[in-house]
Amino acid sequence: MKYKRSMRIILMTEHLLSKPNVNIPLTYFAERFGQAKSSISEDVQILKETFESNGIGLIKTSAGASGGVLFQPEVSVAEARLVIDSMCSMLSDKERLLPGGYLFMSDIVGNPSLMHDVGRLFATVYQHERIDAVVTIATKGITIANAVGYAMNCPVAVIRKDNKVTEGSTVSINYVSGSTRKIETMVLSKRTLKEGSNVLIVDDFLRAGGSINGVIHLMNEFKANVVGIGVLAEVKGIENRLIDNYVSLVAIEDIDEFRQQFTVDHGNYLTHLQANK
Numbered sequence: 001m002k003y004k005r006s007m008r009i010i011l012m013t014e015h016l017l018s019k020p021n022v023n024i025p026l027t028y029f030a031e032r033f034g035q036a037k038s039s040i041s042e043d044v045q046i047l048k049e050t051f052e053s054n055g056i057g058l059i060k061t062s063a064g065a066s067g068g069v070l071f072q073p074e075v076s077v078a079e080a081r082l083v084i085d086s087m088c089s090m091l092s093d094k095e096r097l098l099p100g101g102y103l104f105m106s107d108i109v110g111n112p113s114l115m116h117d118v119g120r121l122f123a124t125v126y127q128h129e130r131i132d133a134v135v136t137i138a139t140k141g142i143t144i145a146n147a148v149g150y151a152m153n154c155p156v157a158v159i160r161k162d163n164k165v166t167e168g169s170t171v172s173i174n175y176v177s178g179s180t181r182k183i184e185t186m187v188l189s190k191r192t193l194k195e196g197s198n199v200l201i202v203d204d205f206l207r208a209g210g211s212i213n214g215v216i217h218l219m220n221e222f223k224a225n226v227v228g229i230g231v232l233a234e235v236k237g238i239e240n241r242l243i244d245n246y247v248s249l250v251a252i253e254d255i256d257e258f259r260q261q262f263t264v265d266h267g268n269y270l271t272h273l274q275a276n277k
Contacts, residue, residue: 003033016071021153025068075124083117088264101255109143119147122230129227132197140204157192171221175214195223206234209242
């Protein structure tokens with residue numbers, strides 16, 4: 001079959017968008033379409049100009065025998081604001097308020113389309129960091145971590161609160177929950193994370209920070225370097241929070257459980273995004 005340039009552009013776009021941050025050899029496209037590398041390189045240049053001028057993301061190329069083309073998702077400030085506005089609207093329902101000042105978020109983290117956008121948001125703000133793995137805590141953090149891991153082409157390491165025989169040899173620590181002050185346990189399989197990895201920690205909800213602080217201590221056992229921390233929602237105005245360097249999409253404040261009231265606003269994401277532009 002003879003492929004016209006318009007057909008090649010469409011098929012290359014589909015392939016690159018489905019494999020973010022994966023280096024695709026030019027020979028793959030040359031053999032697939034029966035074209036010379038020079039023609040494929042011209043196609044890639046068209047994609048590069050189109051993607052970058054329309055805020056879809058970056059197209060990066062590398063030369064040499066192992067050279068290829070890579071699509072790096074990048075969200076504009078305007079698009080990020082739209083996604084976060086949508087989350088704020090969804091979370092503003094007063095019926096979401098749970099005892100202890102938490103919010104019901106299962107439908108949020110269970111929304112595949114929204115999580116896809118969330119993955120791109122965090123991939124954009126941490127795109128200049130070398131990240132070897134995305135780390136989260138079971139269970140609500142898993143869908144977030146998978147979305148971020150997909151966008152960044154990184155494996156996901158899931159920390160659990162109990163040991164399972166299917167995990168093999170594990171490392172565990174005890175930590176103090178920031179909100180309940182109870183002693184909890186965290187467990188991670190030794191095979192899940194290589195020593196010395198650069199990791200990005202993600203979670204759904206940040207209050208006092210006890211759980212994430214526990215993850216940081218567990219990462220120390222793996223000699224891992226915590227590059228960043230990303231959360232969907234944080235509660236503002238918490239005294240003696242155990243962590244202070246994080247990126248949040250949404251901020252919850254003025255929580256009044258008795259009156260079932262609270263306010264939802266943007267977190268600090270846009271500030272971090274604009275600082276990285």
